[in-house]
Amino acid sequence: MEAVEKHTGKVYPLNRDNVDTDQIIPKQFLKRIERTGFGQFLFYNWRFDDDGSLRHDFDLDNEKYEGASVMVAGENFGCGSSREHAPWSLLDFGFKVIIAPSFADIFYSNALKNGIIVIEADKDKVDEWQDKAQSGDFQLSVDLVEQTVTADGEVYKFDIPSYHKEKLINGWDDISLTLQLEDKINQYEESGRMGIS
Amino acid sequence: MAEKKTIIEKIWEDHVVHRDEGQPDLIYIDQHLVHEVTSPQAFEGLRLAGRKVRRPDLTFATMDHNVPTKDRENVKDEISAKQMDALKKNCADFGVKLADMFHPDQGIVHIIGPQLGLTQPGKTIVCGDSHTSTHGAFGALAFGIGTSEVEHVLATQTLYGDRPKTMNVKVNGPLGAGVTAKDLILAIIAKFGVKFGTGYVVEYTGEAVQSLSMEGRMTVCNMSIEGGARAGLISPDEKTVDFLTGRRYVPKEEEAFRAISEKWLSYATDEGAAYDKTIEIDATEIEPQVSWGTNPGMVVPISGATPSVDAVDNKDEITRALSYMDLTENQPITSIEIDHVFIGSCTNSRVPDLKNAAEIIKGKKVKDGIKAIVVPGSFLVKSEAEELGLDKIFKEAGFEWRDAGCSACLGMNDDIIPAGGRCASTSNRNFEGRQGNGARTHLVSPEMAAAAAIEGRFVDVRSYTTEEKIS
Ligand code: SF4
Numbered sequence: 001m002e003a004v005e006k007h008t009g010k011v012y013p014l015n016r017d018n019v020d021t022d023q024i025i026p027k028q029f030l031k032r033i034e035r036t037g038f039g040q041f042l043f044y045n046w047r048f049d050d051d052g053s054l055r056h057d058f059d060l061d062n063e064k065y066e067g068a069s070v071m072v073a074g075e076n077f078g079c080g081s082s083r084e085h086a087p088w089s090l091l092d093f094g095f096k097v098i099i100a101p102s103f104a105d106i107f108y109s110n111a112l113k114n115g116i117i118v119i120e121a122d123k124d125k126v127d128e129w130q131d132k133a134q135s136g137d138f139q140l141s142v143d144l145v146e147q148t149v150t151a152d153g154e155v156y157k158f159d160i161p162s163y164h165k166e167k168l169i170n171g172w173d174d175i176s177l178t179l180q181l182e183d184k185i186n187q188y189e190e191s192g193r194m195g196i197s
Numbered sequence: 198m199a200e201k202k203t204i205i206e207k208i209w210e211d212h213v214v215h216r217d218e219g220q221p222d223l224i225y226i227d228q229h230l231v232h233e234v235t236s237p238q239a240f241e242g243l244r245l246a247g248r249k250v251r252r253p254d255l256t257f258a259t260m261d262h263n264v265p266t267k268d269r270e271n272v273k274d275e276i277s278a279k280q281m282d283a284l285k286k287n288c289a290d291f292g293v294k295l296a297d298m299f300h301p302d303q304g305i306v307h308i309i310g311p312q313l314g315l316t317q318p319g320k321t322i323v324c325g326d327s328h329t330s331t332h333g334a335f336g337a338l339a340f341g342i343g344t345s346e347v348e349h350v351l352a353t354q355t356l357y358g359d360r361p362k363t364m365n366v367k368v369n370g371p372l373g374a375g376v377t378a379k380d381l382i383l384a385i386i387a388k389f390g391v392k393f394g395t396g397y398v399v400e401y402t403g404e405a406v407q408s409l410s411m412e413g414r415m416t417v418c419n420m421s422i423e424g425g426a427r428a429g430l431i432s433p434d435e436k437t438v439d440f441l442t443g444r445r446y447v448p449k450e451e452e453a454f455r456a457i458s459e460k461w462l463s464y465a466t467d468e469g470a471a472y473d474k475t476i477e478i479d480a481t482e483i484e485p486q487v488s489w490g491t492n493p494g495m496v497v498p499i500s501g502a503t504p505s506v507d508a509v510d511n512k513d514e515i516t517r518a519l520s521y522m523d524l525t526e527n528q529p530i531t532s533i534e535i536d537h538v539f540i541g542s543c544t545n546s547r548v549p550d551l552k553n554a555a556e557i558i559k560g561k562k563v564k565d566g567i568k569a570i571v572v573p574g575s576f577l578v579k580s581e582a583e584e585l586g587l588d589k590i591f592k593e594a595g596f597e598w599r600d601a602g603c604s605a606c607l608g609m610n611d612d613i614i615p616a617g618g619r620c621a622s623t624s625n626r627n628f629e630g631r632q633g634n635g636a637r638t639h640l641v642s643p644e645m646a647a648a649a650a651i652e653g654r655f656v657d658v659r660s661y662t663t664e665e666k667i668s
Contacts, residue, residue, distance in 0.1 A: 018514070022607075027631075032280075033241070034241075035238045045634050079392070082341040083343075084238075104425065106341055106427060109343065110343035113343065113346070114345070162219065175248070175349050178353045179353065181214070181215050189225075
């Protein structure tokens, strides 16, 4: 995982609540056995008609949002299945930061594991940023170390559990960290506390 | 006196491998279930880093999401075939047991775990699948994980996690006749919303929950994630022990079995233990439920109607859902006509589910123009159902009787509901496009799905006359 401390980018507003992972990446694209190349399928059924032509009732592909790397989304973002293909597709499409009033648990941890900065922000702020982003040239700057989002010179402080922050900033890989605790795992296994049969 | 604890705290504390203040706990995983869709990138990660599977003996794999439910010999979709081949190779390379498409143990991962006795009270169980909460019915702490975590468990047999917040979902009073476990969980999500459980592990308690069969408990725990809870469980009791008796991975020898069942029961929540939060629902008021919209909280009783946009706060969301579902405001549920019926999925594809549906169907015919399929949850379910003659009842009524898999629950194989199609489905998700791009899903119990197949629209199954019970 790449280390990340700061990010500034154009905002794409997704003004919908309860966006589920079936919408983020529909099932027909879960058959690939690689981790890459999922960006083209992001929100596929909202973006494209059956024949592959662009739909006009969803604005992710609107020119004004080209290059957006910060998504400001609605409540309970990422609910539904545990598919990590959802953060893979968001990241591959170019989103480095996702801000929402609330996230579904599994999505939140999957996103962090891929180095996406996920920020829970107050609903009022989210609404304000979504409104401003309609213009297509609204930028946000995120500073993980300071735990701030800066927009139009205004600074907003956010909370994030310190261990998540540390992992993102250092780009740590969980497995290598855990393998340093191998003795403890051995001890646990030998203790007979585990496992039942 | 010892501190009173919930089952959630007992299991968690028993599995802490390492704890640093201010950091998430490292917990041990007793059972890792694996399927073809969320595992290939994890095995590839191991390969690239030159790592092994730490405990292949605690890992069990099957194929369920992609498998065809007929003509299994020729998988038409090349990418599906590739994904299944990858699982085969990965399991062979890393020494993991696999029930592949043709194996008698094959089935939906959450159906076979309990059947084989891999699912047991007090265990921590994970799978790269959000419906892993199903196993909570046995008093296991079971939850879905992403592919990075799958890799972490393969490599270390552990996971990081915060000590869970606990929630008691207390169901007061008994369920009425003809009201099922599915109606109960749909009613809970309808009442408390699709994120009431976010950040919590929920325990279901109360009379109605205790009275449920193990299969009914699995149906309830299965849909915990639809209420936002990563895990949902039920304290083990004698029913739990009975269900597990004699299962393949459960000790057979009398003394050993007695010892383990005592240990299982010791995990049950202590009387008077405190939860971080408690919510309550009255079971006696619950009717058969039908989802009308595009998330599992958009559910009303069979006597109800779609909402009126004026009466709700989330006008945009409701309007979009009504439009996607091609329904109008205030439309009575009994006026909704369907053209597809799917009985299956990890929510409702066990023997009693199929039997209850068959009792409704027996001697009747699926209405003209309706395509109806039954997909047993596993090969074992299929053969047990066939011993009861259920296959004949379904086929005579005009249902197709298929092989085991996830099937039209998510349509990764050929079992797809066409665009504009409307399906009465016993599965767990009614998201847009879930069963096929443009398809419309109504979540119901197997009994309600069966009655809808005959009538061509939703009817109150409680007023439905059935010929006779199947014994
Ligand atoms: S039956 Fe449906 S919900 Fe269950 S594991 Fe399969 S795809 Fe997921």
